Amino acid sequence: MNENKSKPEKPVAKMTAYHASLDNFSPKRPEGQQNGQRRPRGSFFAKGQSSDRRVQTPVRHTQSQRRPNQQNGGRQEMVSFKASKNLKICHLGGLEMVGKNMAFLEHGNDIMIVDAGFAFPSDDMPGVDYVIPDVSYLTENRSRIRGLVLTHGHMDHIGAIPYIIEKIGNPTIYGTNLTIGLLKEKLEEFGLAKRVKTVVINPEKDQLKLGIFKVGFYRVNHNIPDTVGLVIDTPDGKVVHTADFKFDLTPINEPVVDLGKIAEIGKNGVLALLMDSTGARNSGYAISESEIKQNLGELFRKAKGRIFIASFSTLISRIQQIIDVTVSVNRKLTITGRSMLAAVEVAGKLGYLKVPQDLIITLQRASKYPDDKIVILSTGTQGEDASALTRMSRGEHKFFKIRRGDTVVLSSSIIPGNERSVVEVYDNLLRAGAKVVDYRQMDIHTSGHAHQEELKTMIRLINPKYFIPVHGNRYMRQANAELAKALGYEEDKLIIVDDGEVVELSKDKSSVLKLRIPTSLVLVDGLGVGDVGNIVLRDRQAMAEGGIFVIILTIDHRSGEIITSPDIISRGFVYMRAAENLIHRARAEIRSIFKHHISRNNVDLQYIKTVLREEMGEFLYEETKRRPMVIPVIIEV
Ligand SMILES: [Zn+2]
Ligand SMILES: [Zn+2]
Secondary structure, eight states: OOTTTTOOSSOOSEEEOOOOOGGGGOOOOOTTOBTTBOOOOOOSSOTTOOOOSSOOOSOOOOOOSOOBOOTTTOOOOEEEOTTOOSEEEEEEESSSSSSOOEEEEEETTEEEEEOOOOBOOOTTSTTOOEEEOOOHHHHHTGGGEEEEEOSOOOHHHHTTHHHHTTTTTOOOEEEOHHHHHHHHHHHHHTTOTTTSOEEEOOTTTOOEEETTEEEEEEEOBOSSSSOEEEEEEETTEEEEEOOSOBOOSSOSSSOOOOHHHHHHHHHTOEEEEEEEOTTTTSOSOOOOHHHHHHHHHHHHHHOOSOEEEEOOTTOHHHHHHHHHHHHHTTOEEEEESHHHHHHHHHHHHTTSSOOOTTOBOOHHHHHTSOGGGEEEEEOOTTOOTTSHHHHHHTTOOSSOOOOTTOEEEEOSOOOTTOHHHHHHHHHHHHHTTOEEEEOGGGOHHHHSSOOHHHHHHHHHHHOEEEEEEESSOHHHHHHHHHHHHHTTOOGGGBOOOOTTEEEEEOSSOEEEEEEEOOOOBEEEETTEESOOOHHHHHHHHHHHHHOEEEEEEEEOTTTOOBOSOOEEEEESSOOGGGGHHHHHHHHHHHHHHHHHHOBTTBOOHHHHHHHHHHHHHHHHHHHHSOOOEEEEEEEEO
16 A cells, blocks of 8 residues: 555665574474474373364465575575664564464564464475464564563464574563463473463553553453453554454453443554454454354254364364353263363363363263263364364264264364365265254354454544554455545555565654565474475475485496496385386486496596486486486495
């Protein structure tokens, strides 16, 4: 919208050329962290519960243009704003996808951070577990960080913390009771619980002083309790952050959004509003959690046999609805899936889930219960391979196999990129004879985030000078800006930027700085954080597409001649036994390439490997029109 307008008159910030020493990034391995596995912990649930490998989160990012940084060779310009006096706002994630939300505000010598979440990888990142924000700028400036403030406990807002917190100098983390509870659960998994400082804030009373910033809170509704918006006092004016929000006048198990307080904030003059854009394309109002509960109740009452319901573990409000409805239809509840168990345990302990005594029973007991007396709550709405629902649909679950008479409720829509695996689970459920209810209204994106009328109300109440849509792809943020425009905002008051772009604000002007903060995708694979970069990923893609073709040559180091017939190992390229003819010709080709390039007095093995790779690649393509990754190995004896 205003990118054109907002060219800075002259570069304000001091540029400090800096070769990102990403080697410093070698992850300190948290004790007890086992490739995504969790240490068994005390639990009030049954022993022997199955476990999901992935922690689930209600959002997954869609494709992003940005590529991962090749960490070891990547050189990046690093900037510092110390020279500039005005307020800066920058997002390290969350503006080009729904996921990995992280932003920071900077003024003079002080930096404060808002949220630090992860995103799920896209289909072209084989083997990658999570994508986290690039925090190299914050690492470089860690001595100036005054705190990390969390808006709520969803993984796209807190999931990256275990990976980045020590790199950015371990700043204190502030959040509401449930948010900190869910974070601690995660920190414990990484053996970081004792090392990371967390502070539980009371949104009604507390005001934080983080360097020059003063941070106050107000309650909003979302689909997890204890979500708070932020009011940040800066020397240039107030910045209001909505968090992920909706206005729910009949929420479940949490206070109603504090409209009075929001209106009060607006009266005092607001410089900028950062507002959730996820639902900006949906007309009307987001559905109330109470209405979802009613509909769920109807579904449950209609079901004759067992009820299976799959949801996201961090959708605490949804889990409460499921608990309430289960009680109302006089059934017992059992839970399968590690992340679901953990979330229910934490939220229950902190009082955010009201779980009647004796409602939850072990899987073992549940498997022997009458069909019409049991509800099975599980993970797996996105068809994740190891999830409880996927295993039940394939008949691989220890306690439950789906059969005729079962009702299966999928309580959230498919996140882009997961379609194929969800369809497979869907098919398997139907094949097994279940009735499958794909419950649209429970869609996380339409149920948890404000629709257009709520967004407009928020803008009206806060009445900011500048409007910065956040949390969502460009098209969502653009739609959000259109709403502000309809309310009379001029183009130059609407700020649409991408990740890494720096907005500078003062009382009477806004600009987008020319320099950009690094925001390459940092990939988490098992214990490695950021070590999987472009090259590793490209290799994985090549192997996934064409397979591998390994040539093993044994040569005499004196004569430089091939001693035995070249060995060939291939995976994912051709079935070797069925391709004997091809392999035979490949061997002859290898010999001829070798003979052609070898010279008796100078055996340059590196050179031989390169020509073997190239010429055999060509040969195999001519023969098969496939491009496997060719790996020559030469052994001298
Ligand atoms: Zn959220
Ligand atoms: Zn979010």
